[in-house]
Amino acid sequence: GAVVSQHPSRVICKSGTSVKIECRSLDFQATTMFWYRQFPKKSLMLMATSNEGSKATYEQGVEKDKFLINHASLTLSTLTVTSAHPEDSSFYICSASPHEGYEQYFGPGTRLTVT
Amino acid sequence: RKEVEQDPGPFNVPEGATVAFNCTYSNSASQSFFWYRQDCRKEPKLLMSVYSSGNEDGRFTAQLNRASQYISLLIRDSKLSDSATYLCVVKGSNDYKLSFGAGTTVTVRA
Numbered sequence: 001g002a003v004v005s006q007h008p009s010r011v012i013c014k015s016g017t018s019v020k021i022e023c024r025s026l027d028f029q030a031t032t033m034f035w036y037r038q039f040p041k042k043s044l045m046l047m048a049t050s051n052e053g054s055k056a057t058y059e060q061g062v063e064k065d066k067f068l069i070n071h072a073s074l075t076l077s078t079l080t081v082t083s084a085h086p087e088d089s090s091f092y093i094c095s096a097s098p099h100e101g102y103e104q105y106f107g108p109g110t111r112l113t114v115t
Numbered sequence: 116r117k118e119v120e121q122d123p124g125p126f127n128v129p130e131g132a133t134v135a136f137n138c139t140y141s142n143s144a145s146q147s148f149f150w151y152r153q154d155c156r157k158e159p160k161l162l163m164s165v166y167s168s169g170n171e172d173g174r175f176t177a178q179l180n181r182a183s184q185y186i187s188l189l190i191r192d193s194k195l196s197d198s199a200t201y202l203c204v205v206k207g208s209n210d211y212k213l214s215f216g217a218g219t220t221v222t223v224r225a
Contacts, residue, residue, distance in 0.1 A: 032211055043119075043202070043217040044159065093158050097211065103149055104213060106158040 002098050003027050006107035013084055014115055021079045021110045023094030029074035030096035034104065035067075038091045050077040084114040116141050121203050121216035128193055128223055135189040136219045138203030147206040148179055150188050152199040153218065159202055162188075193223045 003026040013019050023033055031052045036044040048069055049057040056069035068080040077096075081088055091111050095104040121138045128134045140148075148165035163170065165177040165186050176189040186205075190197055203216035 034212070041217075043215045045215075046212060049212065091156075095213075103147075103161050103164060104211075105161065109158045111156070 002105040004094065004096050004105050004107040006094055006110050008110060009108060010111045010113075012113045012115060015085055016083055018080055018082045019084055019112060021081075021092055021094075021112075023077045023079070023096070023107050025075045025096045025098075028096075028098035030077075030098070031074060033071060033077040033094055033096045035069065035077075035079050036093045036095065038093060038109075044093065047079075052077075081112065084112070086114045088112065089114045117216075118142060118214040119203055119205050119216040121219045123217060123219060125220040125222055128221070130193055130195060130223055130225055132193050132223075133189065133191050134193055134221055135187060136201070136221075137185050137187045138216050138219075139183075139185045140203075140205045140214070141184070142205070142207055142214075143181075143184060145205045145207055148177075148186050149204040149206075149213075150175075150177055150186075151202040151204055153202055154199050159204075159215075162201070190221070193221075195223050195225060197221060198223045 005024045007022045033050040035047045038044045047062045050069045050071040052071045058064045071077040093109040094107045097104045126134050150162040151159035152162045153159045163172050165179045169178045174191045178187045200218035200220045202218045205214045
């Protein structure tokens with residue numbers, strides 16, 4: 001149980017385009033999902049908390065207009081990187097918890113490369 | 116000061132050896148603690164939760180010292196498959212956010 005999927009697993013896009021990443025909880029419902037990014041040999045950095053049916057909560061320094069989050073259902077959250085630039089190239093990972101406040105399970109991640 | 120700090124390693128050990136490492140956290144109000152492992156270019160996977168009384172899962176033993184605000188992980192009888200980066204993860208008391216350490220790299224050699 002507690003399986004989280006992400007799609008796509010890898011994407012290469014050109015500067016200026018937008019990319020949508022999907023995060024799904026496959027066998028449980030999640031009112032809250034989390035989006036992280038990770039640079040090589042660095043820790044995961046929380047970008048935002050995605051809340052079903054309401055606006056996402058962004059961490060300090062994360063531009064909400066650049067990283068659009070939509071949590072339309074209890075099993076799906078999407079992250080859209082708008083007007084992507086090479087510095088947005090990173091490993092983006094989502095997570096969800098079947099029991100709020102307890103351990104989180106991570107999706108397999110999406111490796112974004114912006115050329 | 117970082118919320119969660121870990122010795123980055125690497126810890127390079129032979130098969131069958133015991134390896135142990137710590138992590139310290141800055142928020143004394145932290146409530147939950149976890150060890151995750153992350154393989155190269157993969158997502159983190161939950162290894163074990165850490166309880167106040169300490170807990171063991173097979174070859175892995177985790178300890179929590181609230182007074183000194185550190186968590187430890189010990190791996191006995193190391194296997195090649197234990198080679199990974201081990202992430203110390205702490206959850207605060209007021210929300211569901213997790214704070215991650217940068218990870219401790221363990222390499223088990225034949």
